Amino acid sequence: MSTRRLRVVLEGGDTYDIRVGHRLLVNLGVHVRDVCQATRAVVITDSEVGPRYLSDVKTGLRKAGFEVFELSIPAGEKSKSVAVAAELWDALALLGIGRDGVIVALGGGVVGDIAGFVAATYMRGIGFIQVPTTLLAMVDSSIGGKNGINLAGGKNLVGTFRQPTYVAADLAVLATLPAGEWENGFAEIAKSALIDGSDFTQWLVDNAGMLVAHDETVVQQAIVQSLGFKARVVAHDETEKGLRECLNYGHTFAHALEAVAGFGKISHGRAVAEGMRFAARLAIEAIGASEGFVKLQDDLLDNLGLTPIAESYPADELFERMFSDKKVRNNELRFVLATEPGEWQTIAVDPDLVKIYLILWEQARM
Numbered sequence: 001m002s003t004r005r006l007r008v009v010l011e012g013g014d015t016y017d018i019r020v021g022h023r024l025l026v027n028l029g030v031h032v033r034d035v036c037q038a039t040r041a042v043v044i045t046d047s048e049v050g051p052r053y054l055s056d057v058k059t060g061l062r063k064a065g066f067e068v069f070e071l072s073i074p075a076g077e078k079s080k081s082v083a084v085a086a087e088l089w090d091a092l093a094l095l096g097i098g099r100d101g102v103i104v105a106l107g108g109g110v111v112g113d114i115a116g117f118v119a120a121t122y123m124r125g126i127g128f129i130q131v132p133t134t135l136l137a138m139v140d141s142s143i144g145g146k147n148g149i150n151l152a153g154g155k156n157l158v159g160t161f162r163q164p165t166y167v168a169a170d171l172a173v174l175a176t177l178p179a180g181e182w183e184n185g186f187a188e189i190a191k192s193a194l195i196d197g198s199d200f201t202q203w204l205v206d207n208a209g210m211l212v213a214h215d216e217t218v219v220q221q222a223i224v225q226s227l228g229f230k231a232r233v234v235a236h237d238e239t240e241k242g243l244r245e246c247l248n249y250g251h252t253f254a255h256a257l258e259a260v261a262g263f264g265k266i267s268h269g270r271a272v273a274e275g276m277r278f279a280a281r282l283a284i285e286a287i288g289a290s291e292g293f294v295k296l297q298d299d300l301l302d303n304l305g306l307t308p309i310a311e312s313y314p315a316d317e318l319f320e321r322m323f324s325d326k327k328v329r330n331n332e333l334r335f336v337l338a339t340e341p342g343e344w345q346t347i348a349v350d351p352d353l354v355k356i357y358l359i360l361w362e363q364a365r366m
């Protein structure tokens, strides 16, 4: 299998490369050397990923002449905190890292988000490389430049926009990805396909079985297509002024569901898939979507193993949560709604209509 290369070209003219393939950890140093002047590399990883992949990354970086340091954080969402960010800033200062340094994020979205935030803020910003190790990070969070940490008041409330200078998605690391983590990636791939359009959607419909079976060629193609889609979106709207909102398809409902169920009870992927199911049904009434689109999407999600949520959660609590989402503006409930693959819009939906659909959703599960 050959390595595939993509390039993100931002509106301001900045660019960065992405590689998706094999032997990218051991060759990381050579590729990083090509894109940055740094001489010292600090690999930030977590307690699950580090023991498995840090040694290859360090070897690769040293081979290319970097002085290499490592910082490990506990695996899991809790590490996206002010306290852990402060520990990382202090550790960088103790190591004497300056503008000669580059931070390498080796891990899933958690490591990518906090390492990106630390790289963007330490000394007002030093170099940053993403080495995503979950499918979700490979198809979504490693590009686009959003980073952040959580506060007691909510997820991702503090962060910046800061693009990486290089992204290396080494498919070999997926061999150790826990089964439950795959579905988080599948949901984002489905979202990307349905928002992107009919070509990607049809490809995913045709290849869902192979993707679920972890066929490597299909996994690589799904990553490349998802990244290509996100790269096009980010190229036109780096800081979420408009177009980039489409990446939130399914997420308004998903965030409310995850919060009402209790964080960690429902995987993010299953919540996003349920959010897409909810949005498609809402779109019938709100913007005249067809039953045909609902069925196409339902079948696709089913075939990806993202089956509907069976448990019921109170409609009024979901409604309250939607209003407290940080993306609510001017007290309007905004949704990304689609009528068919590639045909979507972001609109404020009448709260009473949302309430009715939430009650229907709750009752269907009682």
Ligand SMILES: NC(=O)c1ccc[n+]([C@@H]2O[C@H](COP(=O)([O-])OP(=O)(O)OC[C@H]3O[C@@H](n4cnc5c(N)ncnc54)[C@H](O)[C@@H]3O)[C@@H](O)[C@H]2O)c1
Pocket: 046, 047, 048, 049, 052, 075, 076, 077, 080, 107, 108, 109, 110, 111, 113, 133, 134, 136, 137, 140, 141, 142, 143, 144, 145, 146, 147, 155, 156, 173, 174, 175, 176, 177, 178, 181, 184
């Ligand atoms: N910045 C963005 O644009 C963006 C987009 C989507 C999500 N996110 C963020 O991403 C985070 C979720 O990321 P995630 O789903 O990758 O979760 P994660 O980073 O918590 O990783 C999931 C688990 O898998 C382990 N793991 C990672 N790679 C592994 C591998 N190859 N083998 C074995 N274990 C491995 C991790 O240690 C962790 O325990 C959230 O905080 C979310 O807010 C950010």
